Amino acid sequence: MTPGSGLQAGLKNRHLSMIAIGGVIGAGLFVGSSSGIATAGPGILLSYALVGTLVVLVMRMLGEMSAANPTSGSFSAHADRALGRWAGFSIGWLYWFFWVVVLAVEATAGAKILEGWIPAVPQWGWALIVMVVLTATNLVSVGSYGEFEFWFAGIKVVAIGAFIVVGLLAVFGVLPGVDAEKASFGNLTSHGGFLPHGPGAILTGVLLVVFSFMGSEIATLAAGESEDPQKAVTKSTNSIIWRIGVFYLGSILVVVSLLPWDDKAIAKDGSYVAALDSLGIAHAGEIMNFIVLTSVLSCLNSGLYTASRMAFSLGERGDAPKAFARVNSRGVPMTAILASVVFGFVAVFFNYLSPDKIFLFLVNSSGAVALFVWLVICFSQLRMRKILQREAPEKLVVKMWLYPYLTWATAALIVFVLGYMLTDTKHDGRETVLLSLLVAAVVLVIAVVKQKLTANKPAPAAEAPADKVSVG
Secondary structure, eight states, rough: OTOOOOOOOBBOOOHHHHHOOOOOOOHHHHHHHHHHHHGGGGGGGHHHHHHHHHHHHHHHHHOEEEEEEOOTHHHHHHHHTTHHHHHHHHHHHHHHHHHHHHHHHHHHHHHHHHHHHHHOOOOOHHHHHHHHHHHHHHHHHHHHHHHHHHHHHHHHHHHHHHHHHHHHHHHOOOOOTOOOOOOOGGGGGTTOOOOOOOOOHHHHHHHHHGGGGTTTHHHHGGGOOOOOOOOHHHHHHHTTHHIIIIIIIIHHHHHHHHTTTTOOOHHHHHHHHHHHHHOOOOTTTHHHHHHHHHHOOOOHHHHHHHHHHHHHHHHHTSSSSSGGGGOTSOOOOOOHHHHHHHHHHHHHHHHHOTTTTHHHHHHHTTTTTHHHHHHHHHHHHHHHHHHHHHHOOGGOOOOOTTTTHHHHHHHHHHHHHHHHTTHHHHHHHHHHHHHHHHHHHHHHHHHHHHHTTTTOOOOOOOOOTTTOOOOO
16 A cells, blocks of 8 residues: 555455456446447457457556555556656546446446336436445445445356356256257357458457456555555456456357357347346346346446545545545545545436437547556556666566567557547447547646646655656
């Protein structure tokens, strides 16, 4: 933990382990995979593998920096020190914006499921209840956030694990009491081939699945409030390969093996529900709705935590109101939490008032932030490695592979994906990138102006110089 930050080490090792595992399982995996399958067929596996590889590489870079200098600001604080105040300010506020919009998206998604179960309470009422309960949880203590997330993530992990086991037993024809007629690995090639829409569909699939991976970096932010931050970061970084391999590639492989990729049920009911239904499992839809609701609540819970800690870090570095950096007697940054949730409530309100205009603008303008964050992590690591080698080589307990060549290759791939999105008009890729760039440009201008205005003022006490690294 950053010395003197005021945050308390309230997260236990089991909390961090489950936050790291659950962080890669977003609600988007359950909700968004059907459109990816329809677009790329079984080749969607290559799309997931490509993005998964990208995330593994980016997390390795982030792990290198965070293990050396664990902080609640994570990549924003690293960018601040490695690239300059403008970089930390810009990416920090963009990331905060991304997660407060996610709060509204997830609260609305959860409210739809809950209204289906108990229609007596209107959808906006459920959204309000969900937001209030999880805000209260975050306000109590970081330990209560960790405990909620431990169980939310636990349910997701068990559910996907059970789905993979049951699905594979069915594919091999050894699942007792089930006659899965359509289940076969032959589904990977027998309906128009592995790439029924051609190799170009792999890249289109990438655009559809890339955003479901956002959240992998949460463990590096949460590590700042754990008992042994360096150990927590190292463990989560080293385990990300199997986490993505099992939960993403494993579960999607099961889906496209249980059913032909062009089965109408996948588009109609969702990929996981359709897969369970094909096995004749009773109440498959409701089971899946419960799992999706758990994922939504997990994402909302972590989103509020992540947004508030980023706001706290920005406040600590003088890039946000000083009140954001204040904590109460329990080590909770109340102002940062409340400011984040207020914006989330406003976004929820816009979702009901103007879903096709204002809310759609908010969603699209934050859509490419994940790729911006990953790109900044690449450039921060390139500079920070040199700083660490010069200032504190003993802190390099996690190292990026094939530095600097693999870092440059990763950055080039991210730029390529952003460029390819600009050619995509069918799935709103172009609009998402352009609106996200517009918001990023506004934030960047504010950052540059702020830096010029404060150039002659003394630096905040919490800030480390750009060419130094705090090794506490």
